[in-house]
Amino acid sequence: MKAFTYEKPRTAAEAAASAASHPGAKFVAGGTNLLDLMKLEIEAPPHLIDVNGLEFDKIEKLPSGGLRIGALVRNTDLAAHETIRRDYGVLTRALVAGATGQLRNMATTAGNLLQRTRCPYFYDSYQACNKREPGSGCGARDGYNRQHAIIGASESCIATHPSDMAVAMRLLDAEVETIRPDGSTRTIPIADFHRLPGDAPQTDTILAAGELITAVVLPPPLGGVHLYRKVRDRASFAFALISVAAVIQKDGSGRVALGGVAHRPWRVEAAEALLPKGAKAVVEVLLAGARPTPENEFKVKLVERTLRSVLAEAKQAQS
Amino acid sequence: MKARDDHDFNRRDFLITGTAVTAATLLPPKARAQDAVKVPASDPSLMAKVSFKVNGEARELELDRRTTLLDALREHLELTGSKKGCDQGQCGACTVMVGGRRIASCLTLAVMHEGSEITTIEGLGTPEDLHPMQAAFIKHDGFQCGYCTSGQICSAVSVLGEIKAGIPSHATSDLTKPPELTQGEIRERMSGNLCRCGAYSNIMDAIQEVAGGVK
DSSP: OOOOOOOSSHHHHHHHHHHHTTTEEESSSSSHHHHHHHHHHHSEEEEEEEETTOOOOEEEEESSSSSEEEOOOBBBHHOOOOOHHHHHHHHHHHTTTSOOOOHHHHHBBHHHHHHHOOHHHHHHHHHTTTTTSTTSTTTTTTSSOOOSOOOOOBBBBOOOOOOOOHHHHHHOOOEEEEETTTTTTEEOOOOOOOOOHHHHHHHHBSSSOOEEEEEEEEOOOOSSSEEEEEEEESSSOOSEEEEEEEEOOOOOOEEEEEEEESSOOOOOHHHHTTTTOOHHHHHHHHHHTTTOTHHHTTHEEEEEEHHHHHHHHHHHOOO | OOOOOTOOHHHHHHHHHHHHHHHHHOOOOOOEEEHHHOOSHHHHHEEEEEEEEEEEEEEEEEETTTTTHIIIIISOOTTTSSSOOOSSSSSSEEEEEEEEEEEEEGBBGGGGTTOEEOOOHHHHHHTBBOOOOHHHHHTTTTOOOOOOOOHHHHHHHHHHHHHHTTTTOOSSOTTTTTOOOHHHHHHHHHHTTTOOTTTTHHHHHHHHHHSSSOO
């Protein structure tokens, strides 16, 4: 681990100011991904800003009927929250499908969004990886890519985003609230938050340097049946090969988002109009333009079959 | 027959003495308010001070800022019950409780825990005063090499607390109701604690005995 200086600011303003005065500084909260990357020197921030203890640890109901989730709310607490379980069940399901009890106790809402890919070529400093070292190439493209992206990828990177929570957030049209070093704030729709790799895979999100997530806002509840189906090599504690998040209404309409298939949660609103027509029709639009590799080609069919199963489960739940 | 004299230290005596010495060193050190081990750092500018409570006792450390909580506990405080299995949060051998919640101590820095209340396996029980979960692990032979065991026990105790507190898991069928105390729930919640020896079924037996009334 490379050396760093460390501080624990008492206010968000202090945290933002510290980010401004320490180029390359990183915020740390749960540390469940950052510390892992720091041990491997994939991340080497010269300055760590510990944001634990700042005031963003609450979940509050909004006058609009939506919910503001503080950036520091632990994954365990978010999943267990009564309103989330009752009105945003897909989010609880997604959260508890990920990681382990120990990690969910540490991980935060914001940190979960910001976690980086687990592509083994990204993780291995001896392998070519444009995300880790721009211009070095992509070892996964012609290497082992069974778990990698089937859509939205580029010549320079076929990594996937590993988060389950982010898929549910995308499904729910969440918005990410931030504060920047100059003190200004903004709201970023989750659909815009994560980037596709393009020719700059080293940049995962559209956040500016030193920009701190303060909260994630959810719109009012959708109703309907909430499902998160995660298909993986093990029954627990494994990343998704593919996952399907769905909210299905009584009339068969609804929303669908996919995990494990791209550099960010994958949702195509135009495909959702076809939900009453069934999985095949939806997936034709949802995965239009997909370019799987020979090794991960199976994901295309797997998405369709999983969605079919999810829709059947939703129908069952409604009868 | 030659009479035994004081210098006749035979094999039986050797084994008895050896076992006693080994057993004494394996016993966790009694709680004491003495200084932590001073682990030399290569560069004094890397050092930081941190104070927290471990197993009810206030401890103050001066250490390299990069020291994980796991290394602080093991190397600086000589609480070697918690183990370093993978050092990347994937095996659970480093599981301890902070603020009453189980965490992977290898994935957090000591300096991030100013004022924290930490419980390690040593704080759960002692050979003279075993925690019921420790007693159950012994009774049901819930370990072979013992390396994962500290983490298994800390997790198991936490798992039962998490179910009681109504925290849902992947195994919970109805999110609008409190999770049920079932084998499926325990298995799912223990999935973050790996056991290369494969003592899982006995670990389950031990946890079920302590939980009581598992479906």
